[in-house]
Amino acid sequence: MNFENYYPFTPAPLPYDFEALKPYISEYTLYFHHDKHYKDYLNKLNELLAASPFMQNVPLEVLTKTENADLRKNAGGVYNHELYFNSLTPNYKEPSAKMKKLISDSFGSEQNMRNKLIDTGTAHTGSGYIWLAENPNGILEVLTTPNQDTIDFDKFTPLMNIDLWEHSYYLDKQNRRKDYLNGIMNILNWEKAEDRLER
Ligand SMILES: [Fe+2]
Structure with missing residues (x-):
């Protein structure tokens, strides 16, 4: 857990260009996703914390579990999007080899893992995320x-997440x-996933 990350939060730049993930994600989608949706969560989180001084030294991960629904939602919006943008790479x-072994020990094969991610994400009702995570x-x-x-x-240790909200894909794929x-699956950042596992 990162205990260094607390108020005031500053937006993390997108770790690649808006066009970099084409043809899988368009520059329009990434622009709205990063510069509007993500930053809206971050600005709202800062506003809420400005009015709650006793919460200002609480790390982001802990804020995502707080009982205050507004704080929890906006902290989650910041945490989840920062992980998501860093779960992808052009x-x-x-x-x-080490990660491949862990994947095949866990799922039988890499293809099984991909199918599991795709099927679980497709079956999920409404907004949310899928996660690849290491269990105890x-x-x-x-x-x-x-x-x-x-x-x-x-x-669980999160290795990566994938945003399932319609704003992640609707401009490009509509309901698909x-x-x-x-x-x-063609743009997952396995290097960063492995870093998170080793941390
Ligand atoms: Fe999103």
Whole structure:
């Protein structure tokens, strides 16, 4: 967990150009997603915290679990989007040998893992995220969360998440969430996933 990340939050730049993830995600989608949706959550979170001084030194991950629904939603919106943009890369590299072994120990094969991500994300009702995370037994699992919720950080280490909100794909794929998820498999950032696992 990152305990250095607290109020006032500053927007993290998109780690690549708006056009960089074409043809899987268009520059229009990434522009609205990063510069409007993500920044709106961040600005709203700062506003809420400005009015709650006693919460200002609470780290972002902890804020995503707070009982205040407004704070929780906006903190989740910041955390989830920062992880999502960093779960993708225009410079796709295969998982390392070590990661490949973990994937096949967990799912049987890389293709099974991809199918699990795509099928779970396609079946999820409404907004939310799918996650690839390590469980307490050191095995990878695919999890889902609704809205801007986050996974249980006490039990799971998040390796990556994928945004399932319609704003992630509607401009490009309309209602075809499965096409979006199929495309995403070509731009997953395995290097950063492995960094998170080792941290
Ligand atoms: Fe989003």
